Amino acid sequence: MCGIIACRTHRPASEYLRIGLRRLEYRGYDSVGVALQAVGGDVLRLRTIGRINSLETLLGQCAETEFTGAGIGHTRWATHGSVTEDNAHPHADCTGEISVVHNGIIENAASLRAELACAGHSFATPVDSEVLCHLIEDERLGGGDLVDAVHKALSRVQGSWAIAVLEEGTGRIAVAAKGSPLLVAHTDQGDFAASDIAAIADWIDEFRVLEDGDVVELTNTQRWCHAGVVVSPPMASRCDWRSEDVELHDYTDYMAKEIDEQPHVAARVLDGLIGGVANGRLWNDLGLPAFGRLQVIGCGTSLNAGNVIANLVRSLGALPVTTVVASEAAAQVPDPDQLCLAVSQSGETADVLRAMESSAVDGSYVLALTNNSHSTLARLADAVIECSAGPEIGVAASKTFVCQVISGSALMISALVAMNRLSAGAATRLVDDLRRVPDQLAAASTVARGAIPPIVDEFVDADGFIFIGRGSGLPYAAEGALKLKELTYRWAECCPAGELKHGPLALVGPGTPIVVVDSGEPKLACNVAEVASRGGRIVTLGPAGSSVPVVDNVSAPWGPIGATVPLQVLARSLALTLGRDVDKPRNLAKSVTVE
Template structure:
């Protein structure tokens, strides 16, 4: 995985592929490549372990035969095999006639590789995806038809895939999907496949989504098969509004800009849903049955947002909640009367999708996503957008804030509708929420003034501890996650009361301990324990803190504004260490493998 684009254009395919890959850079990747038909009947393949710009340089310097109008492209985030040109997509068959790009994981790749090797196929990479091209090669030897070869070969695959195959002899382009997102679109510019509509919005106004078991060929009229049988194409979906500013630049500033956008994003959300919270209208708009308990299903940053949302339903409504790590959801019990909220920024998070797919279908599920056209949004009973807008930095910032705000607003609205929270009390809490944009802005100014000095003191530390109590714990967890993602330093978060149950052994002279101080009186004792062992305490919160910002202790979101200095600590330290803050190593924006 991570990004796919393919085309049969009206002009040179390479230009379309490059523009699409640039649009997909925000997802994160460690290599990139394209394969394009050439006028002499061959395939020109360009691959790199650098950025898409360097791929553009390779195509610009091409001195071979003129490039044609059909091609496929890919940005890869390594799963099988290291980061190398040999492991970069596209992969080819033995005769270099067929080229393939693939998202997902072929679980039986090792078995297939051994079988294919025994029949004379040679492999040039360590990547599971390469077996697809050789399977197609075998099928083509019998049928000579790429579409038939694809339809026959998928029956030998186990796992997940969205792959596109290019036949350089005929210029045909065929794709298949199973448990991995892929879409197709057409316009006067040509016909396209992509894993993300953002790659295509320059050229198309609508698109169609491949379902599990679909095989589609790009042609003047789409040829659509489901389970091997010719079928009508599904209804088209209108493209979302063109997302301005998603084009990455060489500057490492997208994450900084997105942190700065958080007050405006919060204000926009509250302007949209604020009036529908205290009267229950936000909940009623989803047309879901009342719930007696809440199950939050998510990964990573979205899981931390779920912790905040779950805390709100228990604190203000007295209802039980359960936090489920999506990758560990198998076998968990979902009791009657439970609403599951599946949280994912992209709506394509494979762990979440599997948990939804394998969960009980007689229990309602709601998706909280930033992409209303995503796979997750299509596979649940109701959808609520977190309305963060484009976020290019791989490490989530404003999407976290927006998930927390929308999710908490929804919970308050539901509690009013269920009679568990009075409309008057809810209106007071909404007033607290409406103060958040200003509090986020104040926190941003205070953090930008204080964080550089803190970074100077802790830049050589090899590990960090983050602490909080009560509603502050999810924010300590999010702070630790951001530091790990961006600086590649060890960072762990704990409820402060857990210090004496093990983590205190990690504290020595100079160990940075970041405390989200929301005014809990027990924190003073925890801080004293750290200081007694020589730890460097950095407090964020009440008056006198190292980062002095007034935390909203009455807010239904808890101390949400504390996330800003935590984000800026990770960002500033990573930048000082010379790391690519927008594209941290080994991470992808849209994680489409389990």
């Protein structure tokens, strides 16, 4: 959730850090800071609980200071310790010679803090990350080498980390990772490290990803160590992300841009996958064995996409499927002959990664569905299917959800063909239906622009909303409720329409907004009548005749995907009316790397 950037460059590091930190804003943060080496060797730390603009102001006040190319920067999403300037990164040791930025959680921070305090260390904050500074300080006593000191200090730590350590005087920078993403790159402009490629993509052509236990010094030779032993660096990967991919152009916010991109990215995803669906090749190329049941693990929007895919596997393949909230996966008992589909947009979702270590997947093959083929999840999995949505800056997912649904559906159709659970002829007809999805999304966007604004005007004072659906429509209703609560900060409950009479109906009174995702389930009309008779204000998203007619194929096994766009537009439009920041909702982050 936090963001890291570090550099040793030929020009002042401040020039790179201020750009890189802006590229990390989309991940969500509540404070930001940098540590910069001045030409004289001293390190200056600047921290603020404001946005990047506040940091720019602080840097402007240091205009007379001449900086070298050594610096580290951080955007923090608070876990240990409240949101204060003191608690913001970078943190320092007792001497001020070591500055550290850290993503992750130090699980044994309390015991280490007590031990270090008894040894004479003085702590400035309750933040777990500060412990790392003092551990490294101890290991450097007597002139110890920085890289060795970082390795030895981390050997005492339990938890997860991606860290960058700046040494005062020398300007040396060491970085290390375990259970949290970090990558490094050597360029003509210098050497960089970042937790997210977006931070440094403007300056690099290729990068290398740290494995758990790696410690690397940022130099042109990139001294690479693992478990205290110098090793050869891993193979480099190409960087295909450029700043123009994330420019707003004529849009006022990223969410509007990314909603509008959905027809295009859906077409691009299908172009890359469709040739291997009806013949089973898409599945066969993964090298995974046939499976007798499917377990889907995810969180939030990714779990909603996983439920869409789960419904498809049940309806087309008659296979048993379970869906599991990743943070509860440890309580699951693995089924024999099970494939685990782990869904995470970033591939760094801590709850999903911990689920991969739990008994829920013991003995199972793991297939990762992610937007990042270089992520930790992708490296842990036996096979990877990319949703290929491209960069998504808005914290609340939009196009990544659609791309997860499309790529996951295409792959599972291919798997069912390969396992002789679906005929090639039936799959060919489904492929034809999939090809129409981009046009359906474009049409839904046009309808939404006309139908949603009057609904927003009517609901602007509503305290809360109920979203309902049945069958294949239910995951879309859940996603609509999630989007609305994320962006508007109003409560929104989703429940199966048939469950209304078992409790949620008590919430319905005159004027209560009821958003119905209609997937053609015949019993849905009776449930709608139940809320209408109690005075609920009904808005239906479905086929012709609905309040928002956006579904033209109610029999599609991937459900009423056309409803996605107006649900997103409803949440965004209401949020803007309420004065919310739709790109950076409060308390939320794009890549959730803490449990």
